[in-house]
Amino acid sequence: MKKNIPNRTKKVLNKLFDAAENPSQLFLSDGERMKALYKMIGAKAAGWQKPVSCMYRGCSKPSIAKSHTIQRSGPISQLLEDGHVVTPRFLDGELKIKSIGASDASTFPGFCSEHEAIFRPFETTSTISTREHVDLQAFRTICREIRRKRYDIQHQESLLADLAARLEDMGNREASRRKIEFQSVTVNGGAFGRLKEAIERGKQVIDRLENLYNLHFDAIDKQSETQLAGYVAQINIAFPVALSGIIEHHAKSGNISTWIAGVIPQGGGTLMCGLFSDRDCARKVLQLCANRIL
Ligand SMILES: [Zn+2]
Secondary structure, eight states: OOOOOOHHHHHHHHHHHHHHHOGGGGSSSHHHHHHHHHHHHHHHHHHHTSOOBOOSTTOOSBOOSOEESSOIIIIIHHTOBTTEEEEEEEETTEEEEEEEEGGGTTEEOOOOHHHHGGGHHHHSSSSOOSHHHHHHHHHHHHHHHHHHHHHHHHHHHHHHHHHHHHHHHHHHHHHHHTTOOOOOOOOOSHHHHHHHHHHHHHHHHHHHHHHHHHHHHHHHTTSSOOSOEEEEEEESOOOSOOEEEEEEEEOTTSOEEEEEEEEEEETTEEEEEEEESSHHHHHHHHHHHHHHHO
16 A cells, blocks of 8 residues: 655655664764764773673672783783883774783783682793693683673664664654654664674674683683683794684685684794684684695
């Protein structure tokens, strides 16, 4: 059934559709938009170091402000220049390389003081030299990625809520200007739809990360070995980077493998490690690396 929509209603709808496709129209001026953007970036940067609930299973104590994803005494100290390292940071709306103090490098609030102490055995040594060290490093990396992803989603959700409120305001404003009764608006497509999809994808990444956490946790709780499969190798080439993070590999078949990768300079060389949720994936990645090198 085709309804005749009055022209003035069409104008309001078109305005709302345009804004849903291009949310910059939801701000009254470029100045207001930039102000909102800077406020959001500032709040995100400041909130990252705020305490959360401890990420050790079964513990709900507040986390202490800083946990190092890569221990400070070893790998980071090798990269220091005048007490600083460089790290990627989101600044003024752009990704920039920033020089920061070693005490701030690679930190996140993840554990209460009691559980932060479990990292002490390898935090105080300058090398990752035992199975226990590798397990602890992997655990901290998984926790950091879960925390980071949850934090990103939290901010994407508040951005979505802010844009939805602005769209609602615009609907009210435009409708009252044209003397039309306006109740509410819900948008599924356009920039709103893309943001909702990004949030949904982020939640799926968290599910995969939590799977890694569950497969690995017993190794930390000392009940059994990790159920993750992988490799650890010390090579005699010193790379000038220290990283420990998660790689998501999207295969053409649609399968997604999530694994932990570490490149950590130590002892004049570099420790390389990869830990996977299943042996099949570990074998395939090792084969791929070997083929590229040979
Ligand atoms: Zn705790």
